[in-house]
Amino acid sequence: MSCEDKIGSSTRPLRVAIVGSGPSGFFAAGYLQKGPLAIEVDMFDRLPTPFGLVRGGVAPDHPEIKGVARVFDRIAAHPHCRFFGNVTIGKDLEHDELARFYDAVIYAVGAQSDRRLGIPGEELSGVHAAREFVGWYNGDPDYRDSSFDLSQESVVVVGLGNVAIDVARILGGSHASLCGTDIAGHALEALAASRVKTITILGRRGPAQAAFTNPELCELGGLPDTDVVVTPEDLAFDEATRTAIARAEDPTPRENIETLGAYASRAPSGGDKRIAVRFLVSPIALHGRGRVEAMTLMRNRLEPDGRGVMRAVATGETETIPVGLVLRSIGYRGVPVPGLAFDRRAAVIPNAAGRVLAAPGGSETMPGVYVVGWIKRGANGVIGTNKRDAYETVTLLLEDFREGRLRGAERRSREGVLRLLDERGVAVVSYEDWRRLDEIELARGRETGRPRLKFCRVEEMLEAVRRARPPRAVVANWGPLN
Ligand SMILES: Cc1cc2nc3c(=O)[nH]c(=O)nc-3n(C[C@H](O)[C@H](O)[C@H](O)COP(=O)(O)OP(=O)(O)OC[C@H]3O[C@@H](n4cnc5c(N)ncnc54)[C@H](O)[C@@H]3O)c2cc1C
Ligand SMILES: NC(=O)c1ccc[n+]([C@@H]2O[C@H](COP(=O)([O-])OP(=O)(O)OC[C@H]3O[C@@H](n4cnc5c(N)ncnc54)[C@H](OP(=O)(O)O)[C@@H]3O)[C@@H](O)[C@H]2O)c1
Known part of the structure; x- marks a missing residue:
């Protein structure tokens, strides 16, 4: 590996996968972008839409709270940040597969039960x-x-x-x-x-x-x-x-x-x-x-x-x-992620300040695997609480990188992830797709005198994305919708 290929350099950025695009996932991406290293962030979400509970939890009569999405838009607009919507980790891709493509994986999956x-x-x-x-x-x-x-x-x-x-x-x-x-x-x-x-x-x-x-x-x-x-x-x-x-x-x-x-x-x-x-x-x-x-x-x-x-x-x-x-x-209550330990009592992925532990109550960490947000500390705290939390996790991730504690991706590039998803017939939704979907929802709202009319079924979202994509978008969006 030449000097230029040092991980964290512009020719070989540090590759981080973030699972979950709620507040904690976005804040973690934001802190990674602010750090000293060249970073590529791929953010996965099981839904075609980003923002986690900002879209699916915050009350509809609290529009000012949802304004935080503008901060997330800026993070997503970073040239080395990509969104992979409609991809469930543990179903469409396994943890071990992610770990092969990325130098570090941050779980920001929230609390999916109650x-x-x-x-x-x-x-x-x-x-x-x-x-x-x-x-x-x-x-x-x-x-x-x-x-x-x-x-x-x-x-x-x-x-x-x-x-x-x-x-x-x-x-x-x-x-x-x-x-x-x-x-x-x-x-x-x-x-x-x-x-x-x-x-x-x-x-x-x-x-x-x-x-x-x-x-x-x-x-x-x-x-x-x-x-x-x-x-x-x-x-x-x-x-x-x-x-x-x-x-x-x-x-x-x-x-x-x-x-x-x-x-x-x-x-x-x-x-x-x-x-x-x-x-x-x-x-x-x-x-x-x-x-x-x-x-x-x-x-x-x-x-x-x-x-x-x-x-x-x-x-x-x-x-x-x-x-x-x-x-x-x-x-609310967190649920296990296949391939990672789970603390059933606290309903979190066991961790030491964000570093994932191999077993609850133990001290051995899983190199390169982190948590943030509700799956890290339990289902408590407002949107801003996840900011401090993300800072803590990202600080440790960067410290582990400096100390040579990350295992490092086995694959030369992260592009294989898309190929794998394509082979598995997963209809990946990009951030550009989401922006189009967002525009359509706003337009549907205007037609009915409402601020927004949401799509509420995944098939409807995918169909709307498919129709809205410009003809050349298959190349531009690197994710053909099948
Ligand atoms: C009903 C409700 C209302 C709230 N209202 C407010 C409010 O008004 N103001 C405020 O400040 N805070 C509010 N909060 C708190 C705030 O929403 C949380 O602090 C915050 O959303 C937690 O962020 P998170 O990223 O940990 O989880 P989430 O926001 O839940 O994000 C988790 C993301 O991970 C994705 N995901 C889960 N599993 C997988 C998987 N296996 N593969 C891929 N993706 C996956 C989910 O789809 C989701 O997008 C509210 C909370 C609730 C429950
Ligand atoms: N507008 C906003 O800012 C907003 C809106 C929604 C949510 N949030 C945030 O999201 C987080 C989660 O909110 P939440 O309302 O789900 O949880 P929460 O704040 O933890 O409240 C849970 C409530 O359930 C009670 N409870 C727990 N177990 C119980 C049991 N077995 N029997 C009876 N009562 C029980 C608790 O009582 P005890 O205290 O006795 O345990 C508490 O009153 C909070 O941090 C909240 O502030 C913010």
Whole structure:
């Protein structure tokens, strides 16, 4: 190998594959581009569309958050960054194959499943993960054919996080306001016919322990024709607790309690719908003949766990409430990637600050394999959290490169990846294809008076890409759609 061929030089850039094009994958690509080395980044996503939860998770009525896609566009526009949409690692390509073509592989696959309550009746029809509902209203192709019985009057959302607030707001929002968002067409139609009247958000701990943040809680109070109902007794704290909340460094519990207090003292507006927020209750069973009809709740009290955390303890007092639709919103969960170890308890790929470990609890790392985002640290944190996280992982990757700890690609170039995908009949979607698809969605939106009308099925996306490609694009896009 000549001097010019040194890895990281312009004649032999460091080749990095990033699996997943959500925030953590894009931020990792951005940091690699800012570093001192010549780098080629290929970013794979199982969907034809990029951006992960920015497209498939962030609520449709939060368009300003989705603006981060412009940052990702700039990263994708780097001359040595390519997007391989519609390619699932673990199905279309295996980890070992990727490792042969690239000097390093970063997994940024997010959390593709969700936590379960583990209570009797959870299998009943009418009980869903909030993740499924979110995917459905955001046009994630995996949930295009899901259906939710919106003829029910009473919905319970279990969990006190921001996802619970999102789904309650979508259920409690007006049709007129949703029309001005990029919510999926099928969801807009179904929600227009919704007969939901009461949405109860409930959580096992108290208002001071709620995971939702204050701007999100405040938004609930701004929904037209929807009252937010809070029981004043839920906000009755003893003196010690009141002092602890007032002195706490994190202002969120204090702000949330103030907001909840304001809701508790509001006179009902007489609107059509109500969102009730309840604390210190855990669902212990779901009942119904064929479909969910009722939920039994255990009343809890709080007790210090000895490590500074207040935990919920059952009091033995129960109540049963009627419910026609249940959305459990108690957290997303990572899933294993074939070929890599998995920590089942934490639902992450085991890692040391981003370096993938050969086994959970061990110290041996897999050379050249990294993680970032929700699959690294668990399903927590906002978009910006993934920026710090990506910086940490990329810093270690570059350190490993300098110290000669990367195994290095076996193949002379990364082009063979495309050939392999082509041989396997995988219809690869490039970033140029995505930009065309994006334009088409925006145009469809303009035609219907909406900001965007999403494609919600993979086949429809691939067909639209095929039609939109200019005749010479097969060469330009290096990825014939078959
Ligand atoms: C409902 C919801 C709403 C949210 N709203 C906000 C908000 O308003 N503001 C905010 O700051 N944060 C919000 N967040 C948090 C934010 O979305 C996350 O912090 C962030 O998306 C995590 O990034 P990630 O890259 O780890 O995962 P993801 O965004 O999930 O990206 C993972 C990507 O990997 C791809 N992938 C998975 N498996 C494979 C595979 N085997 N092969 C190829 N590709 C694969 C997926 O298709 C996806 O594109 C929200 C989260 C949720 C769940
Ligand atoms: N607008 C936004 O910025 C936005 C929107 C959506 C999501 N996000 C972010 O995305 C991340 C994930 O959000 P999330 O709402 O899915 O998760 P989350 O913030 O972790 O909240 C999960 C909630 O579920 C509860 N829970 C967990 N296990 C439970 C069980 N077995 N029984 C009853 N309750 C249980 C938790 O209660 P305990 O505290 O008692 O465990 C908590 O209230 C968060 O960081 C969030 O801020 C941000």
